[in-house]
Amino acid sequence: MSGKIPKTTRRSFLELSAKAAAAGCILRGHSGPAQQRAGKRDGMVYGVQMFMVRHQAETDLAGAFRAIHDAGFDQVELYPIAYKHPPATLRRILADAGLASVSGHFDYTGPLSGSDMSVEYAQGLGLQYLVCPMLPEDQKLSLDGFRKAAAYFNQWGEDCRKAGIQFVFHNHCYEFKPIDGSNGWTVLMKETDPKLVKLELDLFWLVTGGQNPAEMLKMHADRAVLVHLKDRVADAPTSFIVNDAATSYCTELGKGTIPWPALLEQARRQGIHYAYLDQDETRIPVEQSMKESRAYLRSLAT
DSSP: OOOOOOOOOHHHHHHHHHHHHHTTOOOTTOOSHHHHHTTOBTTBEEEEEGGGGHHHHHHOHHHHHHHHHHTTOOBEEBOGGGTTSOHHHHHHHHHHTTOBOSEEEOOSSSTTOTTTHHHHHHHHHTOSEEEEOOOOGGGGSSHHHHHHHHHHHHHHHHHHHHTTOEEEEEOOSGGGSOBTTBOHHHHHHHHSOTTTEEEEEEHHHHHHTTOOHHHHHHHTTTTEEEEEEOEEOTTOOOOSOOSHHHHTTEEOTTSSSOOHHHHHHHHHHTTOOEEEEOOSOOSSOHHHHHHHHHHHHHHHTO
16 A cells, blocks of 8 residues: 655655755645635645545556645645655656645655654654554454554654654544444554544444544543534444445535535644545545536635
């Protein structure tokens, strides 16, 4: 799932990052007219998780970024497929496409996983949030697997804190599967430090896992710093498995049953500043899908 960056020494990696930072390319805290175009309203900025354009990004990363910008967004949440480049190069590709980024997903395992290279790479990009989107399959099966992840997240979160970055965990639905009288979510919330491990709440996956997204936002107001957006068709069943069947119930914002006006207003009130469109699968061309969801978000601001 992760891309690979060119082989390089730690020294050359850090030198590249430092030179780019000195050149004023860091994307942290991007603001101004571009941010307003991205949908800034009452402190909320809308962007796209680049997983939506993963197929195009495999062969044309710059074109994938331009498609996000052409759909009306100026923020992108990065994904490992983009990490084939040194941070300075990736920032230049983003800037050329008219995009900024404050958040990126980093795999639990892989060449940029853990609290070593991932933190350095995120620093080089000027990210505010380093997000782990998924646990390994074997750790989803037992409470001990989730306990192992919790300990790992605490260490990862501490290393992020030292680097001036927030570590964030992104939920799906598997965390809510009943296991031995509990579930993985309960373990993660109990055994991670809320000061070190924040949350990116994917509201679609919360509903898929049988949860009330408004209650989850409220319950985890001290941790929720980002949200993911995709709508859910009527009569979609509850599931604890992330697979093609579950993602087939995704649809564009405003076409499904999730009450976006109330949830986005709640997120804003709780101080969440970034919301990312993240529709895993689309029945229409992804470029059209992004534009339709963007139009819906604009309609909420009128």
